[in-house]
Amino acid sequence: MRYIAIAAIAIAISSGAAAQSRNTELQTASPWQFFGSMGWNFGDGSSDLVKGTYTNGSPFVIKAGNGLAVAAGVSYSLNTNTDLQFSVGHERTTTASSDGEFAFTRVPVELLGFYNLGDHWRLGGGLRLATSARLESTGSVSSVGNYTFSPKPGYVLEAQYLTKRNANPLGRFGLSFKLVDESFEYAPTNYTAKGHHLGVSLIYYR
Numbered sequence: 001m002r003y004i005a006i007a008a009i010a011i012a013i014s015s016g017a018a019a020q021s022r023n024t025e026l027q028t029a030s031p032w033q034f035f036g037s038m039g040w041n042f043g044d045g046s047s048d049l050v051k052g053t054y055t056n057g058s059p060f061v062i063k064a065g066n067g068l069a070v071a072a073g074v075s076y077s078l079n080t081n082t083d084l085q086f087s088v089g090h091e092r093t094t095t096a097s098s099d100g101e102f103a104f105t106r107v108p109v110e111l112l113g114f115y116n117l118g119d120h121w122r123l124g125g126g127l128r129l130a131t132s133a134r135l136e137s138t139g140s141v142s143s144v145g146n147y148t149f150s151p152k153p154g155y156v157l158e159a160q161y162l163t164k165r166n167a168n169p170l171g172r173f174g175l176s177f178k179l180v181d182e183s184f185e186y187a188p189t190n191y192t193a194k195g196h197h198l199g200v201s202l203i204y205y206r
Helices: 002-028
Strands: 032-042 048-053 059-063 067-077 082-094 100-117 121-139 147-162 172-186 191-194 197-205
Touching: 032 082, 032 172, 048 100, 048 121, 059 082, 059 100, 067 100, 067 197, 082 121, 100 147, 121 172, 147 197
Parallel strands: none
Antiparallel strands: 032 067, 032 197, 048 059, 067 082, 082 100, 100 121, 121 147, 147 172, 172 191, 172 197
16 A cells, blocks of 8 residues: 555656646746748638639639638747737639639738647637738739729637647647638628638648
């Protein structure tokens, strides 16, 4: 019984020391972190802004929620479990024609709060405004014109899986899975385009 008691005490001390070490690491590190992300938005359920066919007969469509997505920003640790994050991004979806192109671009600004679930998972959510939303036509399709949309405030839910904190001196790497609910309005015709999408990205914190 004595040996069992000693073993139990040793385990308790070891666990407490590990937790204290993690808290000490977080307290001594700067609360500020830089982060960047790159990925793709899947907005199959979003609105069609332009659709048609190429000269070879294959169809094309520009959706309000699709396209390449990059972002950069800063994260601030309020305590060991919660963070605030601010970012500015660039999102773009285009057609794949060499003589003319349709492109829908936007510059999303996000303010999110995150809760850290252990060493790897983070769950968060917050607000988003996709500014500078613009549909442009160039080359052989330039006669269609350019259209500027007014964004409406949107909402974000995000889950992240990251490498363990302080495991790599280069920073933390991981994946982000993001659900976005947003829309854009074209004022002259009162047309509202839905930009709802799922975003999947590679992320990096330093």
